[in-house]
Amino acid sequence: METALKHPVDEVLPPARLGLLGLQHVLAMYTGCVTVPLVFGAAAGLDTHTIGLLVNADLLVAGLITLLQALGIGSVLGVRLPVVAGATFTAVTPMILIAGQYGVQAVYGSMLAAGVFGILIAVPFARAVRFFPPVVTGSVITVIGLSLIGVGAGLITGFDSAPDYAAPSRLALAFGIVLAIVLVGRFARGLLGQLGVLIGLVGGTLVAMGLGMTDFSGVGGAAWLGIAAPFHFGAPHFPVAAVISMCVVMLVTFTESTASMLAVGEMTGRAVTSRDLARGLAAEGVSGVLGGAMNGFLDTAFGQNVGLIGITKVRSRYVTAVAGGILVVLGLIPKLGAIVAALPGPVVGAAGLVMFATVAALGIGILGRVDFENTGNLLIVAVTIGVGLLPVVAPKIYHSFPAWAQVIAGSAITSAALTAFVLNLLFNHTRRNI
Structure with missing residues (x-):
């Protein structure tokens, strides 16, 4: 009887299902997670070995x-929902700028300081949850899904300078995977239908291997065990401008994660209270402390994994706990991480395309509960989607803005x-005097 009364979020699934579903979450987010250290490391002029250490640290912190x-x-600490954490793209530009002006030690010093700041403000920030009604969360989640579709498309087509850019073989493989996911979702039942x-x-991946589209050559050279020592780059530095910049990034990340956590609450049927949200945001603050000390990165709740919950309908938080354990293992065993990293772009992109679109569909579903009659909610949704997608359709639109402004305005999410948030305050929390 006790098991029957247990909420699906707290349900412990059989070991085989936990393992497979947890692995699926890892595969869904892995590429997005490791892209941050790859981009930052290359921009900061770090060598290949050091970038590899950053990837390991990134996965380790994300898993924890x-x-x-x-x-x-x-x-x-901890929202206690099926949330998967991963490195946020929001921090990439500030980290590159800080590294160029103050050095890598300042990057991790400012990240550590921002983590402490995040832990301290988690509770007051979470108390603003009443300012995130369905019109806000639905609009933002819709933009999250739509904005990420371009990432999936880029993985499918490859670089536009490559000879096989958008080659028929890449497109056929990607659309074949989408078709397979649709057919499994339509005709399979039970565990198979969730995978x-x-x-x-x-x-x-098996088809790609047959077509000669895979490259696992880097796997053999990867070590079986490896982790960078804390403060690999030396004692952290704390320039005031760098610390302020990373604290702004933390606030932006909190804004993004609030929408994602509320979405997971919607999908799982467990309402997210301000206390739940505060614990979840505080955990993200911990990612800044761990990232600063262990050469990792600030984490956020990954949107693609929110979409995966919508596809599988599996609500158990123990599935994502298994995913966290797998990420920790990948962070400690570079060779396993190299295998996952070698998944072909069209394969990862096709799966991402379905998941990102599912996130957008979830946002549309939430907007279905919004009252659009005799309110300003329709305008809120319209302007939010328009402004949010501007940097997606015109990536260089804010190129002349200061760096700090580009961090905010240049991110669709x-x-x-x-x-x-601002339009909801204007229309729904202020009196009309006219």
């Missing part, structure tokens, strides 16, 4: 924070979140 979000620590994305990834 994912475990923290799923299992929690008392009444202090459509994983089946698409594995099957697509961030600009959408701030636009929806």
Whole structure:
């Protein structure tokens, strides 16, 4: 009887299902997660070996924070929902600028300081949850999904300078995987029906191997065990401008993650209270502390994994706890990480395309509960989507803005979140005197 009364979020699935579903979450977010250290490392002029250490640290911290979000620590840390954490793209530009002006030691010093700042402000920030009604969360989640579709498309087509850019073989492979996911979702039942994305990834990789589209040459040279020592680059530095910049990034990340956590609450049927949200945001603050000390990165709740929950309908937080454990293992064993990193772009992109679109569909579903009659909500949604997608359709639109402004306005998710938040205050929390 006790098991029957247990909420699906707290349900512990059989080990085989936990393992497969957890692996599916890892495969869904891996490429997005490791892209941040790859981009930052290249821009900061780091050598290949050092970038590899950053990738390991990135996965390790993401795994620890994912475990923290799923299992929690008392009444202090962790939202206790199926949330998967990964490195946020919001921090990439500020980190590159800080590295260029103050050095890599300042990057990790400012990240550590921002982590402490995030832990301290988690509770007051979470108390603003009443300012995130469906008109705000639905608009932002819709933009999150739509803005990420371009990432999936880029993985499918490859670089526009490559000879095989958008080659028929790449497109055929990608659309074949999408078709496989659709067919599994339509005709399979039980556990098999929940593994459509994983089946698409594995099957697509096997087909890609037959077509000569895979390259696992880097796997042999990767070590079986490796982790960078804390403060690999030396004692952290704390320039005031760098610290302020990273604290702004933390606030922006909180805005993004609030929408994602509320979305997971919607999908799982467990309402997210301000206390739950505060614990979840505090865990992200911990990612800054761990990232600053362990050469990692600030983490956020990954949108593609929110979409995966919508596809599989699996609500157990223990599934993402397993995903966190797998990420920790990948962070400690570079050779395993290299295998996953070698998945062909069209394969990962096709799976991402379905998941990102699912996130957008979830946002549209939330907007279906919004009252559009005799309110300003329709305008809120319209302007939010328009402003949010501007940097997606015109990536260089804010190139003449100061660097700090580009961090905010140039991010589709961030600009959408701030636009929806401000417009909701204007239309729904202020009196009309005219």
